[in-house]
Amino acid sequence: MAKPLKLAIIYGGQSTEHAVSIESALNLVQSLDTQKYTPLLIRINESGSWHLQTNSQPALQQAALPGFIPTLWPEHAPAIALLPDYPGQLINLHTTRIESEIDVVFPLVHGRTGEDGSLQGFLNMANVPYVGCDVMSSSIIMDKDISKRLLKEAGLPVVDHLAFNTLRYSPTYDEIVDALGDYFFVKPANSGSSIGISAVTRKSEFRHAMHLAQHFDHKVVFEQGIRGRELECGVVGNHTCWTSAVGEVLCSKPFYDYEAKYWDTESTHLRVPADIDKRMTEQVQYLSERAFQALDCQGMARVDFFLKGDQLWINELNTLPGLTSTSLFPKLWEHSGIAFSELCDKLIELAIQGHQQKQTLKTTLDCF
Numbered sequence: 001m002a003k004p005l006k007l008a009i010i011y012g013g014q015s016t017e018h019a020v021s022i023e024s025a026l027n028l029v030q031s032l033d034t035q036k037y038t039p040l041l042i043r044i045n046e047s048g049s050w051h052l053q054t055n056s057q058p059a060l061q062q063a064a065l066p067g068f069i070p071t072l073w074p075e076h077a078p079a080i081a082l083l084p085d086y087p088g089q090l091i092n093l094h095t096t097r098i099e100s101e102i103d104v105v106f107p108l109v110h111g112r113t114g115e116d117g118s119l120q121g122f123l124n125m126a127n128v129p130y131v132g133c134d135v136m137s138s139s140i141i142m143d144k145d146i147s148k149r150l151l152k153e154a155g156l157p158v159v160d161h162l163a164f165n166t167l168r169y170s171p172t173y174d175e176i177v178d179a180l181g182d183y184f185f186v187k188p189a190n191s192g193s194s195i196g197i198s199a200v201t202r203k204s205e206f207r208h209a210m211h212l213a214q215h216f217d218h219k220v221v222f223e224q225g226i227r228g229r230e231l232e233c234g235v236v237g238n239h240t241c242w243t244s245a246v247g248e249v250l251c252s253k254p255f256y257d258y259e260a261k262y263w264d265t266e267s268t269h270l271r272v273p274a275d276i277d278k279r280m281t282e283q284v285q286y287l288s289e290r291a292f293q294a295l296d297c298q299g300m301a302r303v304d305f306f307l308k309g310d311q312l313w314i315n316e317l318n319t320l321p322g323l324t325s326t327s328l329f330p331k332l333w334e335h336s337g338i339a340f341s342e343l344c345d346k347l348i349e350l351a352i353q354g355h356q357q358k359q360t361l362k363t364t365l366d367c368f
Contacts, residue, residue, distance in 0.1 A: 004038045005103040006087065007348065010050075010119070012043040015111025016195050016216075023324040024108045031341045037348075040090070040100055042080070044109060051077035052090060052099055086355075088128040104351055105130040106344075108323065115320035116142040116190060129355035131347045132299040133319040141295055141317045144221045145189050151314055154294035156287060159306065159313045161223040163189060166214055173206040176222050183225035186210060188217035199225060228308030231274050233288040234321070234332040236346060238298050238354050243285040244332035248274035270328050272335045276307070283312060291317055299350055302329050 011025035012018055029039055041053040080099060083089040087101040105128055107119050115132075117139030123130045133141070141147045145163035152158050162179055164171055176184060186209035188196040196216035198209035213220045230251070234244035250269040273281070288303040291314055302321035306313045321329035323340075330340045338346075 004034070004036055005348070006040060006101055007032070007037040008040045008042055008088075008090075008102045008105045009108060010042045010044065010105060011108040012045060013109035013111065013114045014044065014046055014048055015109070015114060016191075017110035017114075018046065020322055020324065021108050021110050021114070024110070024322055024327070027323055027325050027327075027330075027340070028106065028108065028344060031344060033341060033345075036345070040102065042090075043077070048113075050080050050082070052080045052092075053077050082122075082126050082128070084126045086127045086129075088126050102128055104128070104348055104355075106348065106351075107132060107320065110320055110322070111195075112142075112190065115318075129351045131351045133297050133301065137296045137298065138319050141297075141301070141319050142190050143219075144187055144223075144316060145219065147295060147317065148221075151291060151294060154290070156291055156294060157311075157313050159224050159226060159315065161221055163219060163221045165219050166210075167218045170210065171222070173200075173203050176206075180222060180224040183227070185221075185223045185225055186213050187221045187223060188213045188215075189219035189221050191216045201225075226306040226308055226313060228306045229274075230315075231276070231284055231305040231307050231312075232328055232332065233284050233303050233305070234300070234329050235288050235292040235297070235303060236300050236333075236343070236350070237292070238350050238357075241289055241292055241297075243288050244338075245272060245335040246274045246276065246281050246284045247272040247328050247332050247335075248276075249328070270326075270331060272328070272331050280307070280310075280312075287312060287314060298354055300329075300347055302332075 009025050009028060011021045013021055025041065029041070032039055043051050043053055045051065078099065079093045080090045081093055083091055087103050089101050090099045092099050105123055107114060107130055109115065109119055113119060115138055117135040120130065120133070120138050121135045124135060140150065145161070148158045148161055160180055162176065183201050186198045186200055196213050198205065198212055200206055200209050210220065230249040232247050232249065235241050248271040250271055284305060291303050292301055295317060297319065302318045304315040304318070306315055321327065323330060330343065333343045334340065
């Protein structure tokens, strides 16, 4: 029997989605086949230091409790650094002892520095395989403006939008209404989990929406509002990809915000499969695959849509969808006949395959 792979699960981070990352890590650890993997939990705290967690699952369960304050978590776990190698090596910064080697990384750091290409670039430099999209696709998709432009360039349907670096110029309410109509969203260009997003339906809401978005990013996106249904589809693959069942988000709030996604179970219901016909299901899956390929994704992504009548628009892609027990991405694949543990196996397999292909290309280029 093959030795279990040493799987580093990197979670936490400095973004506003720290708590969601803990929930995702807990769900992953509980689902892993320990005959296949030896999990190594690496928590990035709010100041950015890395810690190798011992007694990993109990620590995660404590962290996932309602009311838990991450900054109060005891710092007894050793501070570590990742040395460039394959397998990668984790060195204890206090003792300089090698704590463990890593065969593959499963990044679960949502938001900035986690799914924006920063962590992926570091793992590339460390020469370690990792699950999910690479630097380029991660950074492109994190930027709601750039990703929408590229999707539109590829001929895919996206909602009309404007974007401004508000350090240079801040548009007026009337300018946005003239371009997009009197129902629109104001979003920080680089943020996840609907954090910093506001729906604007009247002038009195505009100033607060601008201040909120600018709190998270100087670049602000203004997007035409669509009063329609919200559909989501999962995609997994590298050069060849597969699409999941299509799900629908039913939310009684004005829009599917951070609270509705993760904590407010009363206002939100996830329907899998979505109540749409076969033709529409196939159209969503087709557009999801095209969007995945147009933005050069690898590993996994979730593609979010608006549907009004028979018209579909791609809202955005997410390169590191939530993997909590209530997240839609695992539910979409479960309905497609793939359990969460099998899905994780496939994602890890794709990560190793992708790394091997990069190494083969590097070896070929070194011959010239």
